[in-house]
Amino acid sequence: MTHDGGTPATSTVTGQWWDSAVIYQVYPRSFADSDGDGVGDLAGLAARLPYIASLGVDGIWMTPFQPSPQVDQGYDVSDYCGVDPLFGTMEEFDALLELAHSLGLRILLDVVPNHCSSAHPLFQQALAAGPGSPERELFHFVEGRSSGPDSLSDLPPNNWQSVFGGRAWSRANPESDTDTQWYLHLFSPGQPDWNWRNPAVGEYFEGVLRFWFDKGVDGLRIDVAHALFKADGLPDAPSATAVVDGLRSNPLVSDQEDVHEVYRRWRTLAEKYQPHRLLVGEVNLEPARAARYTRADEMHQAFAFAFVKLGWDPAAWASVGTELEAARQAHGAAPSWALENHDIVRSVTRFGGGAVGTRRARAALLALLGLPGAAYIYQGQELGLPEVDVPVDARVDPMWARGGITRDGARVPLPWTAAPSLHHGFSLGSSAAAPWLPQPAGWGQHAIETQQQAPGSTLALVTAAVGLRRQLWEQGVFTADDGGSWRVEDGNLLVCERSPKFLVAVAMGTEPVRLPAGTVLASAVPLETAGWLQPDNAAWVLRE
Structure with missing residues (x-):
């Protein structure tokens, strides 16, 4: 789906391609290593782009690869308009962008406007x-x-x-x-916060946006989008012992009204380009507050963070879904759904671990792909990767050293091959240094090459679901105006009725439950009895 210049075309399904998009999040450090130094890089990603395209997704979101001391794995940026030699060169990025567009994949980059590196x-x-x-x-x-x-x-x-x-x-x-x-520094001492009350900061970042948009980048994911402005006078927080949880426990450091004018300016800038560039916010606030960042003249999307952190609890899913639908009705933008990212414990582990967690994660992923709005999949989620208990002496997350929490377990390099050579295919050369985070024993059982040949694999499920999702958009079963009516029925059956034509059902209880009437288009695992959904399974139902 390209036009002559190689840039992916605007979707013919909806007004904007992102209304129906499935985006694959790439953590470049852990995706593919082309030069054998143990760290993933741009050339490795380029070599593996056909795999991402084979999933049927619309684009990729890349976490930072710009120059950085790597105190926080690239979220401490020392040059917003460059490429860190750890990952390659600007020429390699340009080639990656061109190849992605030729494969019909858009490219979203991270921009980190709240803070920079102390080396900036x-x-x-x-x-x-x-x-x-x-x-x-x-x-x-x-x-x-x-x-x-x-x-x-x-x-x-x-x-x-x-x-x-x-x-x-x-x-x-x-x-x-x-x-x-x-x-x-709201994060590490190596990440000083910008003073957004100084207009020069805003001017500087508009230049950063223009640099990447001029290159043809299709959009930006905005890190800590709600925290740019701090309360006037920098007063004490109500509790001196409060720990900032996603910047929410201290309202003085986030969600200040001034921040919205920034995104109005950025939206105007994004719409000066053809096709328009996408703005996606990391807005870790309650749904009603987060939705205000996606008003018609601000960002196009904000991640549904209340959803990302859910456990296996139908009442909690229904409550969050109802909140998100109310926010959509108030402000217009549909949620951007995700269950994993590089900062969150992987869903297999979060939902119970082992075989139970794997079944639930499959069901949750199928459900997510059927919900109204865009969907984001984190690399390895399509493989059903569990969280890794990285050995203490190998942990590098700055949160571990300062706060005793580690995010390393969701960032372990991908297993491409079942065989352990070259670190399960993570390294593409003839020799390889140890990966920057160690892969655990048995990592090869989740390998991409193995799952590509297994009809019942999680990878096969995701690929089929993404394809079916596209068909339903093309047939008009899914539309950009769809909402979500959420409820929990007897037996802990979670139902999201996307429209009178379509619903998603997830069995979150311990016994099989009868599905609502209709045709089952897909299920996370085959139904054992027609019309009944077994525990830890999900289904898409076309209403009659």
Whole structure:
């Protein structure tokens, strides 16, 4: 589905391609390693793009590959308009983009506007310029508080806590007797927050967007989209011991009204390009608040975070689904569904682990692909990968060092082959260093090559479901106006009625339950008895 220039065409199914899209999230570090250094890279991704295209998805979202000290695996950016040599070159990115478009795949990149790396040239210039300088006005440099009459700025400016654990402030120059300022970092000390109340910051980022849009990138996923502005005066949080959970427990650091004007400007910029560029927000707020970021003149999509974190609980699914539908009706944009990403415990493990967790994760993934709105699949989710218990001495997540939490278990390199050579095919050369995160024993049982030849595999289920989803859009069974009416029926049968024509059913109880009347178009595993859904199974039903 391309036009002459190689850029994927606007969907003929709906007004915009993203209304019906399935996007595959790529974590480049862990996808495919072309040069054998143990880290995935752009050339490895390019070599494996045909696999992603074979899934039938509409595009990929790539987590950061820009230059970075890698304190937070690339979310500490030191150059927003470059490529880190760890991943390759800009020429390799350009080739990747061209190849993706030739395969009908759009490319979404991460942009990280809340914070940068402490190695970013503008932050280094701010450190060197000293207190009171215009360079420091690009960030949050503030005088500390004193613990007593003989102390000078020996305490941080307020009690804010970092998402990664510990205080959210570090001294700018701890060895100096004259520079007594502290700088704000809601994440690690290597990730200073930009001061978005300075218009120069907004101008800088509009230049970043233009750079990638001019290259032909199809859209951007906006990291921590709700946290750019902090409360005026940077006052203390109500609780000095509060830990920031997704930036929600301290409302002073996120969801400030000023942030919406940023996305209005970005939407205007995105619509100056043909085709229009997509803006997707990481907005980790309650559904009613998150939906405000997708009003008609702001971002096109925001991830349904309340859904991402669900366990295997029909009442919770129905409650969150109902909230998301109310938000859609209030603001117009359908939810963007996901059950996994690089920050979340994999659904197989979250839903119980082992054979039970695998069945439930399959059912949940089929359900997700049938819900109204766009769907995002994280690499390895289509294989039913479980969370890995990475050995303590191999963990690299900064959250582990500062807060005792690790996200490494969802980031372990993919198994491409059943055989252990070249780390189950993760490395594409003739030799390979150990992967940046170790693959566990038995990892090859989930291998892509094995599942491609197994009709009942999770990979086969996902590929078939994505294809059927596209057919239902083309036939008009699915439309951009679909909503979701959620309920729990007897036997813990979760039902999302997408329209009078179509519903998704998930059996979350312990006994088989009768399906609503209609034709079963798909199920996560074959039905044992016609008209009945066994536990931990899901089905798509076309209403009669």
